[in-house]
Amino acid sequence: MAVGPDPIHASEWQVARLYDRVAAARARAVARRRGAMLDLRLDADSRLTDQIRFEVAARLTLLVETIARDVLRQAERVMPEGGPHSEFDPVVQRLHRTDALVDPALAEELVAQVRQGLISRALPIETMAGDAPSLLVRLSEAPDRIVAAAARAVLVAEGHAREAEEPVRLSRRQYDRLVWIAAAALRGGEDPAWDRALAQAAERVLAAQSDADRPGAAAMRLAAAIDARPGELPDLLLESLSDRQLGLFVALLSHALGVEYDMVREIVLEPEGDRLWLALRALDQERATIARIGLSLCEADGRRDVDSFAEALDSIMAIAPEEARRAMASLSLPASFREAIDRLEGAERR
Template sequence: MSISDRDPKTGGRPAAPTLLARAAAADLRADRRLATAIDDAFLGDDGRLDDRARAALAVTLESLVGGLETTIRAHAARLLTARALPQLAGLIADGVPALDRLRAAGLLRDPELMHELIGRVRQGLIADALPIEPPDRADQPSLLARLSRDPDQRIARGAVALLAAEAHRKAPIVTGTTLRTDLPAAIHRRLIWWVAAALRDVAAGDIDALDRALAEAAQRSIAAHDESDGLEAASTRLAAALDARAEELTALLTDALADQRLSLFIALLGHALGLGYGDVRDLVLDPDAERLWLVLRALELDRTAIAHIGLALCEADPRRDIEHFADTLDSIAAIAPEQARVAITPLLLPPDYRAAMLAVARGVRA
């Protein structure tokens, strides 16, 4: 059958208004696409997400927002049904996806949310790309396998908990189960309220009853959140249980990378420095890495250990320049630990103070 032979009484008629509306808005869409393409053309390479990171970030956002949306819709619909409002419950069960509304409102550009998600995505990509154990260690159990059998039960439980947290982070979200976002509590709470607000756009019905149901559903999800179950928290607890002495730290750091446990590598550095996980993750993920090399020298890691760590990160992260690292390795190793400790002193200031200093500097530059 040719295109001209299609029956307008079947699928053609309902689609016509939509087609006409889209045609009327075509100029506006084309203008927006051009503006986006121009912005993209003039973005600097420094800081730009590569294709892998962009795709992983999109999947992460869709999973998190979609999972929260499903949970809130389902609970709000149950509440409305129980309150003899089945029609409203039916409306809330469907509708425009929350992700589309949040994206259109610009809320997903929130710096704290994006900082956390981009950090999580890059950490996961680099961890998965870290070189596997060298052949001479192939017959040894992995680091976490060894630690899970440690006679110190705090260490053993911590290793098992980290394995479970890793499995959860990589597992797909299952509809109908309680969603664990692993987000910091403040960001999780903010995202929950955004999703709930994005779901209140219904054509008809008792808006007050809908608001009450959505608010209760959101509060239920907030109350169920426990960030201590997340990958970052599990890594931090294991690092604290290990409480590595100076002479043990080098082996643990290199073993963590050889085991593709970047989260544990970050947590071990954080424990040794007395810094929070997020601050150290920023250092480790920074492709320029000057602050990371200073931190490693401040902790008295030698040239061999820094070379091992640097090469592993260069292999796993395409943003890093392995030739530049090789050229600067001798200079890094020549920095005295005392000199490095003085240089990293600003990193050890209270996080809120450092954030305030950055905000002031950003304002002055503007």
């Protein structure tokens, strides 16, 4: 006895829907060709590894799911009893499908956080204090209560990150955008009461966010509390690396240079290291300190060339601190001004 076609699956191939299927397939093909061409245009240094792609995608999904759940929970609290509500499950898929999550600044932040984590975990562990506890533990027990409290905050933030108890930290602008996008994705139709509930929910979620949740905030508070003197900075930089505390290393440099955390993180993550060596010379760091920092980062980041660094070390040390400070001066300008300068100079080079 012949078995008839399954009506559920057969319905996807109804004649009336064939045109839509062809159009959708054509759109997918165009998107794949565009993606392939963009990928071919990238040089090896610009391509992301599979590991970075996977971790960025996982972080983005976790981030969006967490925000959407928070908004939905708050919306259901303010919605009148028995009122309609949205389905959570399709939200993330809908945001991906509509390209609502395509944001260069967000992608840049997530990639930087993933790179920082990978390099931190790969840094060589070098015990500089003998059998003494790690730098952060010692700082958390410091007689200076401000330093101790800031160090404990960093330890707590690290513990939450390891246990995945909290989502990725973002700037206020990026977080605001994702909250409103999640609220829009939860609408599910025209319903003024539900729209008002979602708007109130988004505002409640945003109100719960503080500047302390931005990337590097805890480490920056600790660096400011320490306020390292020039003679203290080298050991702190080296110990932060030997303890695999790359975020604290960035924060210490950021505070010493008077440059934003995000910019210093970008400098530290660059595989060439040109601006990092200049920054260290601007702080009048000695050869042994720069050499140890460079070797640690070369061991942790496969993109770095240890031989090139060794060959350049004499030239790096020949740079006078005053010349290095002059070369790095533009980094202390406001971010919007720097971006405008980069756009103008980029246009003139074309």
